[in-house]
Amino acid sequence: MIGDLAVLGGPPEFADQVHVGRPNLGDRDRLMRRIEEMLDRRWFSNDGPLVVEMEEAYAAHHSVAGAVAVCNATLGLQLLARALDLRGQILMPSFTFIATAHSMMWQGAQPEFVDILPSDHNIDPLAVEAAITERTGAILGVHVWGRQCDVDALQAIADAHDLPLFLDAAHALGVVGPAGPVGGGGVAEVLSLHATKFVNSFEGGVVLSNDLALLDEIRSLRNFGFAGYDLVTAIGTNAKMPEVCAAMGLTSIEAVGSFAAANEANFAAYADELGAVEGIRVLSAPSVGTWNHQYVVLEVDEAVTGLSRDDMVDALWAENVLARRYFYPGCHEHPPYRTFERTWDLPVTDGVCRRVLVLPTGTAVEPDTCRTISRLVRELVAGGRPLAERLATRPELEADV
Numbered sequence: 280m281i282g283d284l285a286v287l288g289g290p291p292e293f294a295d296q297v298h299v300g301r302p303n304l305g306d307r308d309r310l311m312r313r314i315e316e317m318l319d320r321r322w323f324s325n326d327g328p329l330v331v332e333m334e335e336a337y338a339a340h341h342s343v344a345g346a347v348a349v350c351n352a353t354l355g356l357q358l359l360a361r362a363l364d365l366r367g368q369i370l371m372p373s374f375t376f377i378a379t380a381h382s383m384m385w386q387g388a389q390p391e392f393v394d395i396l397p398s399d400h401n402i403d404p405l406a407v408e409a410a411i412t413e414r415t416g417a418i419l420g421v422h423v424w425g426r427q428c429d430v431d432a433l434q435a436i437a438d439a440h441d442l443p444l445f446l447d448a449a450h451a452l453g454v455v456g457p458a459g460p461v462g463g464g465g466v467a468e469v470l471s472l473h474a475t476k477f478v479n480s481f482e483g484g485v486v487l488s489n490d491l492a493l494l495d496e497i498r499s500l501r502n503f504g505f506a507g508y509d510l511v512t513a514i515g516t517n518a519k520m521p522e523v524c525a526a527m528g529l530t531s532i533e534a535v536g537s538f539a540a541a542n543e544a545n546f547a548a549y550a551d552e553l554g555a556v557e558g559i560r561v562l563s564a565p566s567v568g569t570w571n572h573q574y575v576v577l578e579v580d581e582a583v584t585g586l587s588r589d590d591m592v593d594a595l596w597a598e599n600v601l602a603r604r605y606f607y608p609g610c611h612e613h614p615p616y617r618t619f620e621r622t623w624d625l626p627v628t629d630g631v632c633r634r635v636l637v638l639p640t641g642t643a644v645e646p647d648t649c650r651t652i653s654r655l656v657r658e659l660v661a662g663g664r665p666l667a668e669r670l671a672t673r674p675e676l677e678a679d680v
């Protein structure tokens with residue numbers, strides 16, 4: 280019943296908040312044992328044994344020659360950009376987390392935003408090709424929602440123009456797409472192990488590559504540019520992963536199968552409940568390969584539902600469902616980038632930014648909870664335009680004015 284909605288004064292559906300990014304936990308006892316051993320060793324950072332073991336595990340998991348663990352993916356991207364000595368404009372999507380763009384700015388390179396495909400929200404290779412000029416320095420693809428972007432097409436464009444291709448794989452741990460396992464694309468790929476990610480190390484990131492010389496360079500840059508015990512050969516920084524994070528990173532990857540199964544069950548519940556709702560599109564699983572189902576993404580078509588995505592977010596938050604509108608409003612609309620010369624035209628990005636709604640999943644959420652959230656979404660859609668009109672005249676909105 281619409282009158283029962285929390286946003287209109289009813290009690291919330293959930294007593295406790297349901298989050299999009301509740302961390303997944305592996306085997307607690309194993310994690311604690313690793314931390315105890317670390318304390319006994321008194322070796323907490325600087326390429327410790329857990330970091331070394333973790334790098335081997337992540338390289339093997341992604342079928343690449345090597346891996347470098349860093350303190351987060353943002354710094355991983357920065358180090359990679361520095362190692363590649365990137366200059367000029369970096370062609371990338373605007374529909375990504377702001378860190379993708381910021382990391383290039385920190386290297387002194389400039390994002391040049393390119394539109395995405397409506398089908399999977401990934402960078403459009405044709406738009407990349409069209410955007411290349413003499414100022415282009417590199418191509419940066421992002422595997423948005425963990426769906427592999429078209430690495431083969433991007434690589435062909437990069438080769439034709441003699442440009443490096445590298446990939447933000449923050450969402451794509453363990454993914455195998457049409458171009459093969461994530462990790463081996465372009466010159467390198469960068470995973471995020473942030474707490475909210477499929478697999479986490481509290482905070483962390485991993486640079487994956489088949490180019491061992493490039494990884495050695497990144498390893499040095501991660502540690503102030505040291506090339507030997509008392510020899511510094513580059514302007515490095517401190518991007519080292521602490522041992523306690525590697526303890527979590529190792530314990531998490533050991534549990535990757537159970538995380539994937541939980542995500543898949545949740546995804547199936549949402550798809551089942553929402554797949555036939557008019558005006559709601561559930562982004563489907565990729566038809567090829569292995570996906571991590573890390574994000575459950577809806578597109579809300581207000582022209583059909585009568586209710587905007589933002590009204591839906593407000594109504595869900597009132598029910599204690601903390602749905603998110605990632606990556607609104609797109610990097611290009613955030614103040615640091617708004618002042619750039621507007622060489623780009625991003626109609627698909629702008630539309631997707633208005634429609635996307637991300638729902639809770641992960642091991643902290645049960646399929647039954649997903650079914651309840653889906654029921655709420657269906658009720659909101661059923662409320663349609665009359666509900667939108669009531670929301671527009673809510674007393675708290677009038678009080679805000």
Ligand code: T4K
Nearest residue numbers: 298299300301302351352353376378449471472473474601
């Ligand atoms: N490239 C891409 C494409 C990315 O998406 C990201 C990060 C990066 C690069 C950079 O990776 P890192 O440098 O972070 O390794 C979150 C994450 O902070 C961010 O890592 C992630 N992408 C982005 C998509 O999401 P917020 O602003 O949504 O975080 P926050 O604090 O609002 O948390 C999300 C939800 O999770 C909330 O409902 C609270 C809940 N939560 C969060 C944390 C940290 C928990 O329940 N427990 C927790 O410990 O950015």
